[in-house]
Amino acid sequence: MLGDSLSGIRVIDFTQVAAGPVCTQTLADLGADVIKVEAHKGELCRALAPFVEGQSLGFLALNGNKRSVALDLKDPGENAAALELAAGADVVVESFRPGVMQRLGLGYEDIRQRHPGVIYCSVSAYGQDGAWRHKPGVDGVLQAVAGLMSVTGLPDAPPCKVQVPVVDMVTGYFAAIGVLGALARRARTGEGQWIDTSMFASAVSLQQMSFASYFADGMPPARIGSAAPYAAPNEALRCADGWIMIAAYHPSRWEALCSVLECRELVSDARFRELSGRITHRRELVQLLEERMTRRPRREWLERFEAVDIICAPINDYSEVIASQAFAGANLSETISHPIAGELTFPRTPLRAVGEVPRARRPAPLVGEHTGEVLRAAGITCDNEGKEPWQ
Incomplete structure (x- = not known):
């Protein structure tokens, strides 16, 4: 099965909200063991609406098939535990602003010293280099600055964003592709590497055809609603x-x-x-x-x-999509039982071989649900008694 492709690969996930979690959930869907390291109060996406029984649907949608370890990265003992986990992993993915992981002693060089073959993937708004590397960014802001909002919507109407977080999603997929490429390279050479995945670069790449046209004629494309600029009707x-x-x-x-x-x-x-x-x-x-x-x-x-x-x-509309023969034929929904939110339906991963139906994902974890299990299995002693909010 395609879902076993990364069996035996351990991923430590220091990401939050959307782009990074899309990357790590993709790796989990391919069979990797993804351990999500988050603060004791949970990562930022857990606080984003809408909610079911107090559980963020956004978080539940992007963090299936993962285990959660709750650690305070500013606490010396818990930071050391995080470093130990990262040094024992095949892949580390993080989505803090450039420099944050280095200040925490969890940057690429910190981990590479202990594990030269580590594949370290950084997901950020504007990349690890350049004048804008320290600027924050979210999906809508990146849709704006990368030009996507300038070509979306009706003529003479206000700028319009794509409602779904398309930049977050494509950035996560690019990051996953980068990790897969690095794993293939490591299989040949034994060498790890540091992958730089930028939301800005991903958003520009998403518009590859439009930018190619602009480079050719110097004419910024106009908003033309649902039409394709290169063909009619x-x-x-x-x-x-x-x-x-x-x-x-x-x-x-x-x-x-x-x-x-x-x-x-x-x-x-x-x-x-x-x-x-x-x-x-x-x-x-x-x-x-x-x-x-x-x-x-x-x-x-x-x-x-x-x-x-x-x-x-x-x-x-969405009701018509899920009632369509195309949706049924592609087997694109799955029901997952969450211990608090109950039975929920989500889109199923599209990653599959011909004739294969991917296994249903495990539900997204509660905050720190697997802390003891993961640390004990890794032989790590970490005293964070009393900090586990899931109990």
Whole structure:
């Protein structure tokens, strides 16, 4: 199973909130033993809404398959225990501002001295080098500064962020990819390394095609709503009872769309004959197409479009997504039993081999739930009696 790929790999997780936990949960989903080290009051995400029975859903969603050890990194004895755990691990992942782990004596060099083969991954807003390395950052701020908000939303509307924390997510995935690459390299050379994963760099990389276009012509892309700047029609179009996303810019599909909509005259219209013209005259094109599409309901148009191989899909809300055949066919939900929050449903990991259904994740741990178990197994003596908030 793909979920056993990292069996035997130990990861010490000093991350908080989203980007770092996405990385370590990905590694856990691939079979790594991930030990989350957090403060006795819990990491920051545990305080973020929404809550079920006092438990943060955000934390529960991003920390499955992990064990939790509660340690005060500013306490000398507990700091020493954290260092011992990190020195015995294959991978260490942290998401503090650059310099914080070094001041705590838990930086890359501190651990490398004891374990030269360690793979150490730092996740931060702006990276470990450069003038902005000490600046804080969160998903929305990085969407802004990296340009993503400048291309998201409707023309002449205020800047708009992607509602889901897309920068956090892609940064976590890039960090996990970096760790996997470093593990493969270590298998060949025996050498560890320090991986620098920046939210800013990840957000720019997410816009690779758009930045390539800007480098080519020097024109910052404008906000154009659901449309793709490189093709038309390739956008959301209104029908009688909803919206459909249509990608019918290839010549054969463009002609098929005009046939289905009974507006074949648009194929020979000088404005729309070529792709470049359809992009230039997008506003007029959309208006003409929607005049036809608003005459019939969404379901009828979808059937007609699919019959002639036009790439399209309904614009679904979440209730429609989970009721879809695509969602069921991909087996994308799992129910997890949490000791306090009870039975909860989460999206299942998409990491799988053909024909494989990943095992359900273990629930995200309570604060320090595994402190004694982990420290005893590592032969570490640490007196933090009375600090365990889970009891």
